[in-house]
Amino acid sequence: xxxxxxxxxAWLHTWTGLLLGWLLVAIFITGTSAYFxxxxxxxxxxxxxxxxxxxxxxxxALAALNAKAPDARSWDxxxxxxxxxxxxxxxxxxxxxxxxxxxxGEQILMDADSGEVVAPRATRGGNFFxxxxxxxxxxxxxxxxxxxxxxxxxxxxxIISGVITHKKIFKxxxxxxxxxxxxxxxxxxxxxxxxxLPYHFMITYxxxxxxxxxxxxxxxxxxxxxxRRSFFSEVFSRGEDAAQPGSPGEMVAIGxxxxxxxxxxxxPVERIQxxxxxxxNAQITLRVNRDPAVTDRQRGGDPTQVxxxxxxxxxxxxxxxxxxxxxGWRIYxxxxxxxxxxxxxxxxxxxFFLFGVAGSAMTVTGMLLWVSKRTQQLRRDQQPDRALKxxxxxxxxxxxxxxxxxxxxxxxxxxxxxxxxxxxxxEIQVFFIVWxxxxxxxxxxxxxxxxxxxVAAASLLWFAIPVVNIFTTASHLFTPLAWQHAAIASFxxxxxxxxxxxxxxxxxxxxxxLPAKARRAPAPRPFNTTNPASEQPAGxxx
Amino acid sequence: MSPLSxxxxxxxxxxxxxxxxxxxxxxxxxxxPMARDQAVxxxxxxxxxxxxxxxxxxxxxxxxxRAWAGILAPGVLLxxxxxxxxxx
Numbered sequence: 001x002x003x004x005x006x007x008x009x010a011w012l013h014t015w016t017g018l019l020l021g022w023l024l025v026a027i028f029i030t031g032t033s034a035y036f037x038x039x040x041x042x043x044x045x046x047x048x049x050x051x052x053x054x055x056x057x058x059x060x061a062l063a064a065l066n067a068k069a070p071d072a073r074s075w076d077x078x079x080x081x082x083x084x085x086x087x088x089x090x091x092x093x094x095x096x097x098x099x100x101x102x103x104x105g106e107q108i109l110m111d112a113d114s115g116e117v118v119a120p121r122a123t124r125g126g127n128f129f130x131x132x133x134x135x136x137x138x139x140x141x142x143x144x145x146x147x148x149x150x151x152x153x154x155x156x157x158x159i160i161s162g163v164i165t166h167k168k169i170f171k172x173x174x175x176x177x178x179x180x181x182x183x184x185x186x187x188x189x190x191x192x193x194x195x196x197l198p199y200h201f202m203i204t205y206x207x208x209x210x211x212x213x214x215x216x217x218x219x220x221x222x223x224x225x226x227x228r229r230s231f232f233s234e235v236f237s238r239g240e241d242a243a244q245p246g247s248p249g250e251m252v253a254i255g256x257x258x259x260x261x262x263x264x265x266x267x268p269v270e271r272i273q274x275x276x277x278x279x280x281n282a283q284i285t286l287r288v289n290r291d292p293a294v295t296d297r298q299r300g301g302d303p304t305q306v307x308x309x310x311x312x313x314x315x316x317x318x319x320x321x322x323x324x325x326x327x328g329w330r331i332y333x334x335x336x337x338x339x340x341x342x343x344x345x346x347x348x349x350x351x352f353f354l355f356g357v358a359g360s361a362m363t364v365t366g367m368l369l370w371v372s373k374r375t376q377q378l379r380r381d382q383q384p385d386r387a388l389k390x391x392x393x394x395x396x397x398x399x400x401x402x403x404x405x406x407x408x409x410x411x412x413x414x415x416x417x418x419x420x421x422x423x424x425x426x427e428i429q430v431f432f433i434v435w436x437x438x439x440x441x442x443x444x445x446x447x448x449x450x451x452x453x454x455v456a457a458a459s460l461l462w463f464a465i466p467v468v469n470i471f472t473t474a475s476h477l478f479t480p481l482a483w484q485h486a487a488i489a490s491f492x493x494x495x496x497x498x499x500x501x502x503x504x505x506x507x508x509x510x511x512x513x514l515p516a517k518a519r520r521a522p523a524p525r526p527f528n529t530t531n532p533a534s535e536q537p538a539g540x541x542x
Numbered sequence: 543m544s545p546l547s548x549x550x551x552x553x554x555x556x557x558x559x560x561x562x563x564x565x566x567x568x569x570x571x572x573x574x575p576m577a578r579d580q581a582v583x584x585x586x587x588x589x590x591x592x593x594x595x596x597x598x599x600x601x602x603x604x605x606x607x608r609a610w611a612g613i614l615a616p617g618v619l620l621x622x623x624x625x626x627x628x629x630x
Contacts, residue, residue, distance in 0.1 A: 012597075156590075157594045160594055160595075164598075205591075209590065212586045216586050219571035221568075222624065223571035223572055223578040223581060231582065326577065328580040331583075331587065332587065
C-alpha cells in the first residue's frame with residue numbers, strides 16, 4: 001500500500017463517518033435538545049405554566065405532603081426556579097410498593113401560587129429525546145447503549161482522523177465558498193468541525209466516560225479484585241441510608257431555619273428534604289444552588305445545612321468547596337459535568353445549545369458531502385446507482401425526517417386530547433410514524449424533489465407549533481405569561497427560527513432550475529464545476 | 543487497500559484496539575502509585591484515548607502486518623506490567 005498517511009486517514013474518516021453517520025446525526029440532534037430538556041418538558045405541560053414561587057409556597061408544600069403522606073420515610077420538595085414553574089413534591093412511602101419501583105417513590109406537582117395539586121397532561125416531555133440520545137427507544141437498553149457507545153467511538157476516530165486529513169485545518173476554516181456545490185458542503189463541514197472542535201472532542205470523549213463502567217470496567221475489576229460495588233461506594237457514595245423512623249413527634253417551624261440558611265449562603269433555598277417527617281428523629285436538609293464549578297463532585301455538591309427536626313438545632317453544614325477532589329477525578333468531573341452542563345447558567349446553556357447545533361450541522365454536512373461528492377463524480381449521462389440513491393434517501397430520513405418527527409411530537413402534545421389513555425405513548429408513536437413515513441418517502445424519491453418536499457413539510461410543521469399553541473394554550477407568544485417564564489416564549493421563538501431556516505433552505509433549493517435538460521449533454525462534467533445545478537445538497541435522479 | 547487488508551486492519555482496530563485499551567486500563571489501575579480509585583479513573587481515561595489511537599494506527603500503518611505488530615507489542619508490554627503490578 002503506497003498511500004500517504006493523510007490519504008489513509010481520509011479513507012478512514014469517510015467510511016467510519018458514513019457507517020454510523022445516520023445514528024450520530026440522530027444522537028447529535030436529540031442530544032442537543034437535551035440541553036433544554038427541563039424547559040421542553042415545561043413547555044409540554046401548559047397546565048403548570050401559571051405558577052410562580054410565593055412566600056407561602058413552602059408552607060403550602062409541607063401542608064400538601066402532610067395531607068398526602070404524613071407517615072412517609074422522607075419528603076423532598078424542589079421549589080420553582082428558572083427551569084420549572086411548579087413545586088415538585090416527592091416522598092418515599094412508609095411501605096415501599098412491592099412492584100419493584102423501590103427507589104422512585106411518589107411524585108406530584110403543586111401550583112406554587114395556590115398550593116393545589118396540578119395534574120398536567122401525560123407526556124415524556126424533553127426526557128424522551130434525552131433518553132433517546134443514549135439508549136434509543138424500544139430496544140434492549142444494554143444493547144442500545146453499547147450501540148451508541150460504538151457510534152461515539154467511531155465519532156472520536158472520525159474527529160481525530162478528520163483533523164489529520166485537514167492538515168491546513170485553520171486555513172480551511174477561513175475558506176468558505178458558498179454556492180459552489182460540493183465545495184460549499186466541504187467548507188461548511190470543515191468550518192463547523194473546526195469552530196467547535198474542542199466541543200466535539202469533549203462531547204464524544206465525555207460521552208464515553210459517562211459509560212465507562214459499561215464499556216471499560218476492566219481497570220475497576222483489576223484494582224478492586226472483581227468487587228465493583230466497593231468501587232462505587234468508595235467513589236459515588238450517596239451518603240448513609242436514613243435512620244429507622246423514631247416515635248411520633250412535632251417538628252419545629254421551618255421558616256426560621258430557611259431564613260438562617262439563606263443568610264448563611266446568601267442564596268435562596270431551592271430544595272428541602274426531610275427524613276422521617278413527623279418523628280422525633282426527623283432531619284431537615286436545606287440546600288441552595290451551588291456556584292458553578294465544573295470540577296466539583298457531580299452529586300450532592302450543593303451548599304447544605306442539616307437541622308434536627310424536633311429542636312431546630314443545626315447539626316451539619318456542608319460546603320462543597322471544602323471537599324478535596326483528587327486530580328484524576330477533577331478531570332473526570334470536568335468532562336462529565338461539561339457534557340451534562342450541570343453547572344450552567346442560562347446563557348452558558350444557550351452557548352452549549354449552539355455548539356450542539358454546530359455539531360449537528362457538522363454531522364449533517366458530512367453526510368451530504370458524501371453524496372454530493374459521488375454525484376459530481378458521475379458523468380453527465382450517468383445515473384446515480386442504487387447505493388448512492390439509498391444513501392441519499394437515508395440522509396433525507398435522518399436529517400429532514402428527524403426534524404419532521406420532532407415537530408410532529410410537539411404538535412401531538414398540543415393536539416391529542418388531554419385525557420387520552422396512554423397519552424405519552426401516543427405522542428411517541430406519532431414521532432416514529434412521521435419518521436417512518438419520511439424514510440419511505442426518502443427512499444422512494446432520493447432526489448431533489450424529495451428534499452424539497454421534506455424541507456417544505458418540516459418548515460410548515462415547525463411554523464405550525466407556535467400557531468397551534470395560540471389556539472390550544474393560555475401561554476402562547478401573545479400572552480404575558482409566556483414571557484414571564486422566558487423558557488416558554490423561547491421555545492416558540494426557536495420553533496419560528498427553525499421554520500425560517502427551513503424556508504430559507506427551501507428558497508435556495510427552489511431558486512435553481514431543475515437541471516433535467518442540462519444533464520442530457522454527453523460531455524463529462526469538469527471536476528471543479530461551478531455549475532449552479534451542483535448546488536443541490538445531494539444526488540438526483542431525473 | 544485490498545479487501546483482505548481492510549478486513550485485517552478492521553479486526554486489528556476493533557479487537558486489538560479494544561484489547562490494548564483494556565490492558566492499559568488494567569495495568570494502570572494496579573501500578574499507578576496513588577489511591578486506587580484515582581488509578582482506576584486515570585487508567586480508564588487513558589484507555590479510551592488509546593482505543594481510538596489504536597484504530598487510527600491500524601489504518602495508517604504501512605501494512606496490515608505492521609498494524610497488528612504495532613498493537614500487539616505494546617499489548618504484551620502492558621500485559622506484563624499488569625501481571626507485575628498485581629497484588630501478590
